[in-house]
Amino acid sequence: MLEQNNAPNPALPTPVQPVSSPIIEVAHLVKRYGPLTAVDNISFEVHEGEIFGFLGPNGAGKSTTIKTLCTLVKPSEGQVKVAGFDIMGQSDAVRQQIGIIFQDPTLDSGLTAVENLEFHCMMYHVPRPERSDRIKYVLDLMDLDAHKDRLVKTYSGGMRRRLEIARGLLHRPRILFLDEPTVGLDPQTRNYIWQYVRRLREIHKTTIFMTTHYMDEAEHCDRIAIIDHGVIVALDTPAALKRMVGEDQLELTTSDNTLAARIIEDYYKLSATERDDRLTLQVAEADRFVPALLGELPRLASNLVVNTLQIRKPTLEDVFLKLTGRLIREEDEGKKDERRLNLRKRRRL
Amino acid sequence: MAKVFNDSVMSLPGTDSALTFRRGALDWEATYGIWRRDLKKFFREKSRLWGGIARPILWLIILGSSLKPAISSSSLGSTGIDYTHYIFPGVIALTLIFTSIQSAISIIWDREFGFLKEVMVAPVPRLSILLGKALGGATQATIQGIITLAFAPLIGLWLNPLVLLGLLGTMFVIAFALTALGIVISSAMTSFEGFGVISNFVVMPMYFLSGAIYPTESAPFWIKPLIYINPLTYGVDALRQVTIGVGVHDFWFDMGVLAVFAVVVLAIALPLFNRE
Ligand SMILES: Nc1ncnc2c1ncn2[C@@H]1O[C@H](COP(=O)(O)OP(=O)(O)OP(=O)(O)O)[C@@H](O)[C@H]1O
Ligand SMILES: [Mg+2]
Numbered sequence: 001m002l003e004q005n006n007a008p009n010p011a012l013p014t015p016v017q018p019v020s021s022p023i024i025e026v027a028h029l030v031k032r033y034g035p036l037t038a039v040d041n042i043s044f045e046v047h048e049g050e051i052f053g054f055l056g057p058n059g060a061g062k063s064t065t066i067k068t069l070c071t072l073v074k075p076s077e078g079q080v081k082v083a084g085f086d087i088m089g090q091s092d093a094v095r096q097q098i099g100i101i102f103q104d105p106t107l108d109s110g111l112t113a114v115e116n117l118e119f120h121c122m123m124y125h126v127p128r129p130e131r132s133d134r135i136k137y138v139l140d141l142m143d144l145d146a147h148k149d150r151l152v153k154t155y156s157g158g159m160r161r162r163l164e165i166a167r168g169l170l171h172r173p174r175i176l177f178l179d180e181p182t183v184g185l186d187p188q189t190r191n192y193i194w195q196y197v198r199r200l201r202e203i204h205k206t207t208i209f210m211t212t213h214y215m216d217e218a219e220h221c222d223r224i225a226i227i228d229h230g231v232i233v234a235l236d237t238p239a240a241l242k243r244m245v246g247e248d249q250l251e252l253t254t255s256d257n258t259l260a261a262r263i264i265e266d267y268y269k270l271s272a273t274e275r276d277d278r279l280t281l282q283v284a285e286a287d288r289f290v291p292a293l294l295g296e297l298p299r300l301a302s303n304l305v306v307n308t309l310q311i312r313k314p315t316l317e318d319v320f321l322k323l324t325g326r327l328i329r330e331e332d333e334g335k336k337d338e339r340r341l342n343l344r345k346r347r348r349l
Numbered sequence: 350m351a352k353v354f355n356d357s358v359m360s361l362p363g364t365d366s367a368l369t370f371r372r373g374a375l376d377w378e379a380t381y382g383i384w385r386r387d388l389k390k391f392f393r394e395k396s397r398l399w400g401g402i403a404r405p406i407l408w409l410i411i412l413g414s415s416l417k418p419a420i421s422s423s424s425l426g427s428t429g430i431d432y433t434h435y436i437f438p439g440v441i442a443l444t445l446i447f448t449s450i451q452s453a454i455s456i457i458w459d460r461e462f463g464f465l466k467e468v469m470v471a472p473v474p475r476l477s478i479l480l481g482k483a484l485g486g487a488t489q490a491t492i493q494g495i496i497t498l499a500f501a502p503l504i505g506l507w508l509n510p511l512v513l514l515g516l517l518g519t520m521f522v523i524a525f526a527l528t529a530l531g532i533v534i535s536s537a538m539t540s541f542e543g544f545g546v547i548s549n550f551v552v553m554p555m556y557f558l559s560g561a562i563y564p565t566e567s568a569p570f571w572i573k574p575l576i577y578i579n580p581l582t583y584g585v586d587a588l589r590q591v592t593i594g595v596g597v598h599d600f601w602f603d604m605g606v607l608a609v610f611a612v613v614v615l616a617i618a619l620p621l622f623n624r625e
Contacts, residue, residue, distance in 0.1 A: 095472035106463040122382030123471035
């Protein structure tokens with residue numbers, strides 16, 4: 001299910017090209033916590049209606065950046081404008097324009113789902129006559145209708161997460177911040193939520209700013225900033241980032257690898273490396289190269305047999321590896337769960 | 350989750366409220382929302398209501414029976430006031446200070462469990478949030494105070510409806526000031542442990558120096574300043590005037606001091622609460 005996300009899905013709308021002026025402007029943002037620099041002089045812009053992603057490993061500074069943009073964390077240096085308002089001087093105006101789904105739980109578990117949503121409506125002045133309709137709508141959207149009058153403390157982790165998402169949509173923010181929104185959700189639900197997020201952008205031109213360390217989720221973004229140790233190491237569309245690490249990779253095993261390598265080098269002018277019992281080479285477009293190779297190989301060397309053939313397209317993981325020399329751990333579920341249990345950890349905002 | 354995404358999943362109903370709503374300096378709907386949430390949780394927490402019933406019984410028995418012989422023979426002897434009647438306003442004050450401070454701790458809970466972020470990221474003036482908290486705590490404490498009042502007939506103290514009405518207002522003002530104090534403490538604290546330490550250093554001395562359980566007129570001179578700066582002194586004085594008609598200051602002077610105290614304390618709380 002997850003792997004399929006790499007392929008373009010014809011059912012999904014094509015990304016909106018940024019046309020308008022930036023709705024988020026970040027210039028030389030720095031955030032220090034004592035001796036630690038959590039965010040180290042980053043600058044970027046997000047356009048209206050764009051799905052913009054922050055991709056990076058644990059502790060990279062993703063949440064710190066999001067909280068700064070949402071006016072909860074005061075920057076040490078730099079300027080940030082959200083929806084045209086300064087996050088320091090005009091924080092109330094910024095707060096009116098945004099919605100956020102935090103990484104850590106922020107529900108009141110002593111209230112029911114409906115009560116949590118009603119509270120949110122009051123904080124954001126959702127017009128009174130619309131409240132019950134909207135609450136019903138988001139509960140239905142997140143499939144929580146049957147549990148709406150239960151105390152949140154009786155909810156499972158995934159239900160809580162869905163309720164957080166439901167609540168974040170309630171006041172229909174112009175800019176929606178999602179800090180690792182789908183952590184703890186099953187693949188089916190993650191997929192469902194991503195389709196809805198795309199729909200939101202399509203219908204309301206909602207700007208989406210999200211963080212993730214899931215590679216497949218990053219693929220949903222129009223543009224991605226890769227962040228590591230508080231620094232943006234690359235910022236581009238997923239396709240362009242992947243082009244950066246180069247070409248498709250081809251792995252073959254043949255009846256005579258040395259012979260095959262020599263033919264490929266002579267005939268296609270491509271260097272093939274022989275390692276263990278397999279042959280690896282880089283090609284620009286594997287989808288075209290492979291049929292050609294298989295068609296011509298018997299003619300070039302009649303006794304050569306291709307046993308296996310594997311195409312590997314570059315992933316964002318490769319991009320990250322190339323830029324930082326490290327891997328983002330794809331599945332960090334254990335660690336996340338541990339963190340959820342660590343609720344009592346002493347922490348201000 | 351069994352839902353499948355399809356075209357019937359359309360947009361959220363209604364208008365774009367965030368873009369049309371205009372706010373003033375204060376946001377009373379948000380204040381009301383915060384007040385309502387605190388009260389909902391108060392009524393759900395049955396142990397707190399039971400505590401509100403048990404506490405006055407306990408203190409009336411303990412103080413009334415054990416301190417009565419010692420105190421009525423000395424300082425109260427000449428006034429002819431029954432000691433159990435004398436300490437009744439003190440027991441109300443105890444209920445108020447307990448409940449007010451306890452309700453203010455919820456700020457620390459909300460910070461620990463993340464809910465405070467939901468409130469802080471909302472476009473609500475910080476003062477409106479604090480007012481919601483202070484009014485919520487004051488309401489809870491007043492409700493507990495009313496429970497305490499139900500014990501008045503048991504000690505032979507009959508309060509007429511007008512007195513009860515006066516007490517309601519008096520209790521609310523005192524509780525508001527005390528909750529405001531609790532809010533300052535919990536805004537300054539980052540942990541429950543810290544709150545415990547501070548409230549021991551503030552709440553207990555405040556209570557014993559307020560004249561709640563014994564007259565403070567004969568206190569040594571170096572203690573006097575502490576008595577005068579103690580807001581609960583004025584609270585107990587006001588309660589005593591309304592219930593048994595004796596007191597040191599003018600009733601409205603007491604109320605004025607408590608109101609000024611509440612305003613000053615909230616002004617201190619605001620920047621503390623608003624820090625990162
Ligand atoms: N309140 C704080 N006080 C001190 N240090 C902090 C605070 N918040 C974050 N940090 C530090 O700042 C760095 C960046 O943290 P941040 O939460 O932004 O990371 P992240 O990219 O969101 O990571 P994750 O994927 O684990 O959520 C970390 O080293 C973290 O320890
Ligand atoms: Mg994070």
